[in-house]
Amino acid sequence: MTTIRSELADPTTQLADPDAPAKLHVVGGRPGIDLPAAQQAVADLLRALGRDPDSAHLADTPRRVANAYAEMLTPREFDLTTFPNDEGYDELVLARDIPVQSLCEHHLLPFEGVAHVGYLPGDRILGLSKLARVVELFARDLQVQERLTKQVADWLQGHLAPKGVGVVIEAEHQCMSLRGVRATGSRTVTSSVHGVLRTNPASRQEFFALTGIAA
Ligand SMILES: Nc1nc2c(ncn2[C@@H]2O[C@H](COP(=O)(O)OP(=O)(O)OP(=O)(O)O)[C@@H](O)[C@H]2O)c(=O)[nH]1
Ligand SMILES: [Zn+2]
8 A cells, every 4th residue: 555645734635546655644733833932932922920830839831731732623634544335335424423623713712512424425535534533633733613613524525535525613712612702501403514415415414314404
């Protein structure tokens, strides 16, 4: 099997061709994280909040916080493994309840929930774990839920070229529960669908029914 490298979120490499490589190596980490600068910024923030970052209790906090943000903003790399659809499987494949953990770009607070990711295969089927890996690829970023949902759907459509793709994300935003409106327990639902799942009402309805969301 061939492994090729893809820039993060580059949708140019098609795997729809049966002769295409069976593995696409997807680069994980994001450029631009400067840990010493982040550490200094956390120390400055603590000071601005009236805390003493040099006190015994807080001495290691800037390092921990900088590392925590770096980890939360760095998706793991993986191989997008596909197989020929030799059996001509032509029904939906749906992975439900994939954990989603991301950071709201407005408040730098987490939003967490689940994604339901489905596709209608074309010439190739996808290793099942890869649906969760693609969710992580875009979730480990500063995000809004709408963009995250669309990026996962667009990326799968671009790289796998299936007959259709659907993504639903249900998440609770800590910026809406810990602070601000304090609407604890409210979950936001977003969706993005492509191909047959968008254009064919019966397929669309089946997809949303399988996710548990009324179409
Ligand atoms: N559309 C969208 N909005 C989000 C998301 N995450 C957080 N927000 C919202 O972004 C908005 C930012 O609004 P602002 O009025 O600038 O910020 P704010 O004063 O902190 O707002 P409050 O949260 O209402 O106190 C808030 O309404 C958040 O709830 C998201 O994923 N998608
Ligand atoms: Zn927010």
